[in-house]
Amino acid sequence: MSPRKWVSGQAGRLLRLPLAHLPLAYLPLAYLLLFYFYPLASILALSLAPQGWPDLTSLARLVGSSYYLDIFWFTTWQAALSTLLTVALGMPGAYVFARYRFPARSLLEALITVPFVLPTVVVAVAFTALLGPRGWLNATLMRLLGLERPPLDVQGTLTAILLAHVFYNAVLVVRMVGTQWANLDPALAEAARMLGAGRLRAFREVTLPLLGPSLGAAALLTFIFCFTSFGVVLILGGGHYATLEVEIYYRTTRLLDLPLAATLALVQIVVVFGLMTAYTRIQARLAVPQPLRPRRVTQRRPRAVGEWALLVAALIPLLLLLLSPLAALAERSLTVGEVGGPAHYRALFANPRGSIFYVPPVAAVRNSLLFALATVGLSVTLGMMVAVTIAGRGAMKSRPRRVRLMDPLFMLPLGTSAVTLGLGYIVALDEPPLNLRTSPVLIVLAHTLVALPFVVRSVLPALRSIQPQLQEAAAVLGAPPWRVFREIDLPIVARAVAVGAVFAFTISMGEFGATSLLVRPQFPTLPVAIYRLLGQPGVTNYGQALAMSTLLMLVCTAGFLLIERFRVGETGEF
Amino acid sequence: MRKHVIGIVLLVLLLAACAPSTPAPPPTPTGPRTLTIMTHDSFDISEETIAAFEEANNAQVEIFKAGDAGLVLNQAILSAENPLADLLYGVDNTLMSRGLEAGIFEPYESPLLAQTPDHLELDPEHRLLPVDYGDVCLNYDKGWFAEAGLEPPATLEDLVKPEYAGLTVVENPASSSPGLAFMLATIGHFGLEGDYTWLDYWADLRANDVLVTDGWEDAYWGHFTYASDGDRPIVVSYASSPPVEIYFSGEDFEEAPTGVVVADGSCFRQIEFVGILKGTQNRDLAEAWVDFMLGRTFQEDIPLHMFVFPANENAALPEVFARFALIPEHPAQVDPADIEANREAWVEQWTETVLR
Numbered sequence: 001m002s003p004r005k006w007v008s009g010q011a012g013r014l015l016r017l018p019l020a021h022l023p024l025a026y027l028p029l030a031y032l033l034l035f036y037f038y039p040l041a042s043i044l045a046l047s048l049a050p051q052g053w054p055d056l057t058s059l060a061r062l063v064g065s066s067y068y069l070d071i072f073w074f075t076t077w078q079a080a081l082s083t084l085l086t087v088a089l090g091m092p093g094a095y096v097f098a099r100y101r102f103p104a105r106s107l108l109e110a111l112i113t114v115p116f117v118l119p120t121v122v123v124a125v126a127f128t129a130l131l132g133p134r135g136w137l138n139a140t141l142m143r144l145l146g147l148e149r150p151p152l153d154v155q156g157t158l159t160a161i162l163l164a165h166v167f168y169n170a171v172l173v174v175r176m177v178g179t180q181w182a183n184l185d186p187a188l189a190e191a192a193r194m195l196g197a198g199r200l201r202a203f204r205e206v207t208l209p210l211l212g213p214s215l216g217a218a219a220l221l222t223f224i225f226c227f228t229s230f231g232v233v234l235i236l237g238g239g240h241y242a243t244l245e246v247e248i249y250y251r252t253t254r255l256l257d258l259p260l261a262a263t264l265a266l267v268q269i270v271v272v273f274g275l276m277t278a279y280t281r282i283q284a285r286l287a288v289p290q291p292l293r294p295r296r297v298t299q300r301r302p303r304a305v306g307e308w309a310l311l312v313a314a315l316i317p318l319l320l321l322l323l324s325p326l327a328a329l330a331e332r333s334l335t336v337g338e339v340g341g342p343a344h345y346r347a348l349f350a351n352p353r354g355s356i357f358y359v360p361p362v363a364a365v366r367n368s369l370l371f372a373l374a375t376v377g378l379s380v381t382l383g384m385m386v387a388v389t390i391a392g393r394g395a396m397k398s399r400p401r402r403v404r405l406m407d408p409l410f411m412l413p414l415g416t417s418a419v420t421l422g423l424g425y426i427v428a429l430d431e432p433p434l435n436l437r438t439s440p441v442l443i444v445l446a447h448t449l450v451a452l453p454f455v456v457r458s459v460l461p462a463l464r465s466i467q468p469q470l471q472e473a474a475a476v477l478g479a480p481p482w483r484v485f486r487e488i489d490l491p492i493v494a495r496a497v498a499v500g501a502v503f504a505f506t507i508s509m510g511e512f513g514a515t516s517l518l519v520r521p522q523f524p525t526l527p528v529a530i531y532r533l534l535g536q537p538g539v540t541n542y543g544q545a546l547a548m549s550t551l552l553m554l555v556c557t558a559g560f561l562l563i564e565r566f567r568v569g570e571t572g573e574f
Numbered sequence: 575m576r577k578h579v580i581g582i583v584l585l586v587l588l589l590a591a592c593a594p595s596t597p598a599p600p601p602t603p604t605g606p607r608t609l610t611i612m613t614h615d616s617f618d619i620s621e622e623t624i625a626a627f628e629e630a631n632n633a634q635v636e637i638f639k640a641g642d643a644g645l646v647l648n649q650a651i652l653s654a655e656n657p658l659a660d661l662l663y664g665v666d667n668t669l670m671s672r673g674l675e676a677g678i679f680e681p682y683e684s685p686l687l688a689q690t691p692d693h694l695e696l697d698p699e700h701r702l703l704p705v706d707y708g709d710v711c712l713n714y715d716k717g718w719f720a721e722a723g724l725e726p727p728a729t730l731e732d733l734v735k736p737e738y739a740g741l742t743v744v745e746n747p748a749s750s751s752p753g754l755a756f757m758l759a760t761i762g763h764f765g766l767e768g769d770y771t772w773l774d775y776w777a778d779l780r781a782n783d784v785l786v787t788d789g790w791e792d793a794y795w796g797h798f799t800y801a802s803d804g805d806r807p808i809v810v811s812y813a814s815s816p817p818v819e820i821y822f823s824g825e826d827f828e829e830a831p832t833g834v835v836v837a838d839g840s841c842f843r844q845i846e847f848v849g850i851l852k853g854t855q856n857r858d859l860a861e862a863w864v865d866f867m868l869g870r871t872f873q874e875d876i877p878l879h880m881f882v883f884p885a886n887e888n889a890a891l892p893e894v895f896a897r898f899a900l901i902p903e904h905p906a907q908v909d910p911a912d913i914e915a916n917r918e919a920w921v922e923q924w925t926e927t928v929l930r
Contacts, residue, residue, distance in 0.1 A: 046652070121789075121791050121792060121795075124792050124796055125795055125796055125802070128796045128797070128802065128803050128804060129803050132796075132797075132803050132804060132805070133804070133805040134803045134804065134805050135803055150805075155785065155797075156785070156786070234746075234749055234788040235787070235788045235789070235792050238785070238786055238787065238788075239746040239748070239749075239786045239787070239788065239925075239928075239929050240786075240929050249749075250748050250749065252645075252648070253641070253642070253644045253645045253648065254644055254748065254749075254917070254921075255917065255918050256644075256648050256651065256672065257918075337823075338823070338825065339824075353620060353878055353879060354620040354621050354622055355618050355619070355620055355621070355879060356618070356619060356620065356621045356624055356637075357617075357618050419645075423648070423649065423652060426649050426652055426653055426658070427652055427653065430653065430656045431656070437653075437658060438638055438658065520639075531615070532615075534791045534795060535615065535616055535790075535791065536818065536822075536881060537794065537801070537811070537812075537815045537818045537819050537822070537881070538818055538819055538821065538822025538823065539801065539819070539822065539823060540822045540823070540824065541822055542795055542801065545795075
């Protein structure tokens with residue numbers, strides 16, 4: 001045995017001792033069991049086997065119907081197309097944010113994350129303001145071209161759905177890929193170019209494979225989000241289109257047709273699980289431990305005019321699509337109605353009718369932040385445990401099958417119909433000590449379910465790229481495993497953890513994946529306040545809803561900027 | 575073995591952490607009792623009104639909101655064995671049959687029913703008692719029609735005339751409650767059979783470029799010319815929308831800026847009910863709440879909080895409603911049992927005709 005092998009063997013044994021065993025995963029697994037599998041199983045059992053034995057008639061209804069086959073097909077291809085467009089638009093952004101330092105960089109990075117938190121109804125209002133028949137774009141084109149009628153009509157079209165999907169998900173690509181790209185050693189691609197490869201070839205054969213894990217993660221999350229898309233398809237699709245999730249929602253809430261809804265929900269879960277399992281396999285193979293470089297080495301200011309031009313050209317489509325709706329909303333909040341100016345903001349602070357459900361803006365901000373911070377805390381803690389267990393330690397990167405299975409398991413909530421799970425909570429969590437049906441704690445638990453996969457997906461590529469020699473060297477030098485983790489792994493993955501935390505924060509602030517089943521009027525949040533205001537006629541309500549949406553955008557931007565500043569330890573440069 | 579022990583310990587800890595930190599104190603004869611009411615997201619009333627009930631009955635009222643009326647009713651049905659609340663408010667006549675068939679309500683013949691008109695009482699066994707009603711009707715933007723030099727629509731039939739092409743926005747009955755109500759109005763008005771059925775009407779509307787949205791919010795704030803950047807001057811909304819527009823504008827109007835089509839059979843009346851949930855531990859308090867809800871204090875507070883009309887005939891309307899609200903005399907009629915039996919088929923036929 002060579003000395004090197006011996007050292008790595010010893011180190012591997014040392015490292016494996018406490019961390020490599022499953023106990024670290026017990027807590028997240030217990031959480032998943034109690035707040036995902038148990039409620040889900042309860043509602044599925046109630047729906048599919050109300051008398052105790054499974055009733056297969058709804059399955060038969062599905063199999064024999066071209067209607068559901070069409071829905072399944074549409075769900076799949078629109079998700080695939082949305083993912084392609086999102087990646088195409090997001091990659092140039094990821095590159096620019098990874099490699100260049102330029103003015104207002106962190107602000108822009110925070111702003112492009114804001115779409116993620118906006119309620120779909122509000123986004124629809126912004127899209128109409130920009131792209132509607134009397135919207136900004138049509139008005140401009142009519143003036144420029146001297147047209148009588150608006151030339152563009154995207155209302156209720158597939159284009160509107162795709163645009164909205166890119167609008168919501170582009171940040172996934174920019175952030176997840178960007179984080180890995182920023183630490184990628186530029187010398188690798190430069191070496192390829194030195195050896196005669198063109199720019200494109202160096203990118204295709206060196207950079208792209210190295211970015212594989214995070215690009216795959218971002219694309220997968222985008223696909224799952226678009227596959228289970230609901231609000232966007234319903235509201236922007238004008239009723240012409242239906243995804244599986246739309247059909248589940250309709251069957252559940254309108255018809256109380258639980259058997260069919262549950263069967264469709266199962267189809268969704270199976271598809272996501274299959275995708276995830278395939279992806280996990282590929283990802284484990286794609287991940288290459290590599291010498292990571294700190295950001296101060298990889299990032300620089302653009303030098304020549306050409307580089308500035310490239311930067312602007314890469315950013316413009318992204319910023320145009322992501323930021324113009326935000327600007328339109330903020331502008332409307334100041335100009336709508338007779339009063340204009342900050343009047344709607346002032347009106348937010350008054351409760352002229354003495355309503356019991358009046359939401360003071362300060363309380364809405366506070367509740368939203370409390371839920372979001374609790375979600376960040378819980379999902380980062382649990383997510384780190386999961387990621388470390390899955391990634392494995394030291395030389396022993398190959399993991400037993402049951403550990404590999406954990407990865408897709410924690411992704412399942414993303415592919416699960418929110419309304420099905422929401423009813424599961426009502427059915428399952430009705431007895432002490434788990435009597436949480438009306439408790440605000442349930443909101444955090446549910447948000448964490450959606451946030452957890454983001455933390456895992458963000459952290460895992462970073463953990464996997466750590467070179468085992470570093471951990472082994474520390475272990476051989478006598479560092480106990482927790483110290484290896486703190487001194488080696490944590491500084492390297494800190495940046496990825498921050499990205500995961502940003503997503504967790506976003507998901508909770510925007511109540512992504514949570515339905516109105518999970519609203520507690522005693523603890524109104526910003527989205528709840530927005531919906532309340534939009535639910536009644538009267539232009540002042542509309543103005544206040546837009547003002548409240550602008551407030552939501554501001555709070556989120558501030559939150560993102562703060563989380564980005566927060567670093568674990570001293571080494572914040574990775 | 576050891577790792578399993580750790581796992582079990584963690585699990586127990588987690589369970590313990592999830593338990594409510596302070597168990598509800600056992601009801602004492604002196605302390606206020608808690609009364610829980612589950613309802614839809616649109617429920618609203620003033621703090622004073624709730625306080626009046628709490629004081630008079632030594633009670634604490636908790637409101638559990640969980641989605642729209644359909645979703646709330648479904649949750650009540652699913653949790654029938656371990657009810658989420660003492661009462662459910664907000665089931666309307668399009669949903670009442672489902673609630674009654676599920677057997678989740680206890681009958682209570684409130685003495686205040688004497689003050690409600692008979693046509694609002696749809697359950698002869700008094701398991702669901704009418705609280706308020708509102709009419710879903712076409713609204714139009716008066717300013718737009720004046721500017722265009724076009725007569726505003728006066729009937730449902732007007733919408734399919736060529737001069738009204740591309741002017742109307744409606745909500746999808748599959749996802750929206752006013753959308754469903756308006757579809758029912760057309761069923762009541764044109765009928766299911768004959769030379770010109772409701773589906774013929776919708777086929778003509780489609781040919782006349784009707785726009786369909788997912789819900790009321792998007793129709794009104796996204797497409798209605800009076801309220802948005804949209805280009806549709808006719809929208810399916812409520813008969814009470816014009817007075818509400820005036821109320822929230824804070825201005826002094828001579829007449830409402832939007833109009834309502836109230837011709838016979840062009841509107842659908844949504845009646846909202848309250849019912850005591852089977853298995854309540856607070857039957858007497860729940861009865862007191864029903865009486866309170868049907869009484870004048872609560873009833874007179876309804877219009878400016880929920881923008882619908884009180885069921886109690888003795889309740890006075892707020893000035894803005896009295897001056898500007900129109901109540902259709904003969905809304906379209908569809909039997910609640912027929913609605914429950916045919917909802918799915920009708921919505922499917924509608925979707926087939928209008929969207930596919």
